Structure formats: structure tokens, C-alpha cells
Amino acid sequence: MLRTIFLSSLFILLAACGDTAPEIKADNDSPEYKASEFFYAVLLEDDINKAVNASVPKYGRIIKSYGSTKQFARNVLNMRFDEVEIEIDHGSRSVRKRFGDSAVLNVILHGKHNGNRIADMRQIKLVKVKGTWYIEKVLDDPYAR
Numbered sequence: 001m002l003r004t005i006f007l008s009s010l011f012i013l014l015a016a017c018g019d020t021a022p023e024i025k026a027d028n029d030s031p032e033y034k035a036s037e038f039f040y041a042v043l044l045e046d047d048i049n050k051a052v053n054a055s056v057p058k059y060g061r062i063i064k065s066y067g068s069t070k071q072f073a074r075n076v077l078n079m080r081f082d083e084v085e086i087e088i089d090h091g092s093r094s095v096r097k098r099f100g101d102s103a104v105l106n107v108i109l110h111g112k113h114n115g116n117r118i119a120d121m122r123q124i125k126l127v128k129v130k131g132t133w134y135i136e137k138v139l140d141d142p143y144a145r
Contacts, residue, residue: 035088
């Protein structure tokens with residue numbers, strides 16, 4: 001009986017700890033937060049609805065047309081990761097092009113795909129609509145050929 005109670009409580013404890021959301025180090029109403037949330041939804045959580053809700057309607061329709069975040073990441077963003085670390089370039093915070101209702105941020109991605117290390121960078125264009133930031137477009141890597 002004691003063993004059953006112990007195993008049950010251990011199972012509940014492990015199940016509660018299993019599905020934690022990634023920590024985003026930014027203010028909830030900042031463009032940095034929205035950019036991180038979008039990339040986490042696309043690359044880590046595979047949550048198409050979260051990615052669509054973080055985007056303007058036009059970009060949301062583009063995301064939905066691919067059927068899954070994996071297809072969107074592979075075909076539109078040209079990104080494939082087995083594991084990834086997402087970082088906003090805080091060095092660009094003071095240089096960030098932010099004029100009231102729009103912002104352009106640099107997002108740095110470090111990860112692995114098929115055992116190979118990958119480092120990538122994307123610029124992301126955001127717009128502010130009624131006080132909330134939305135992804136307007138993920139721009140191509142400015143340093144890629």
C-alpha cells in the first residue's frame with residue numbers, strides 16, 4: 001500500500017514537471033518577447049496556432065497554408081533543427097530600428113540538426129497593432145548568399 005502511494009505521488013510529480021514552457025527573458029509587451037514566443041512556437045513547440053496568433057493575419061495565413069510549423073520552418077524559413085537555442089541580439093537593442101509602431105530585431109539561433117551544429121540569424125519585422133506586437137515577416141539572413 002505504501003509503495004503504491006509512493007509510486008503514484010512520484011508519477012504525479014514527474015508528470016507535473018514534464019511540460020514546462022521555455023523561459024523568455026523580456027517584458028511581456030515588448031517586441032523581443034513576441035519574437036521569442038514566435039520562434040519557440042515554430043521551432044520548439046510545433047504549435048501552429050500559437051505561431052499564427054503571434055502574426056499579422058496575412059503572415060498567419062501563409063503559416064497555416066503549410067499545415068504545420070515544421071513545413072513552414074523548412075520551406076519558408078529554410079530552417080531545420082533537432083534542438084535549438086533562441087536568443088535575441090541584445091546588442092541591437094539600442095540600434096534596433098523601432099519607430100513607434102514597428103520594429104526590426106535580430107534573432108540568433110544555435111542548434112543541431114542530424115548531429116551537426118548550426119548557427120543562424122534572422123531579422124524579424126514586427127508591427128504594433130492596438131498595443132500588441134505581431135510578427136509581420138521573417139526576413140532572410142542578411143549575411144547568407
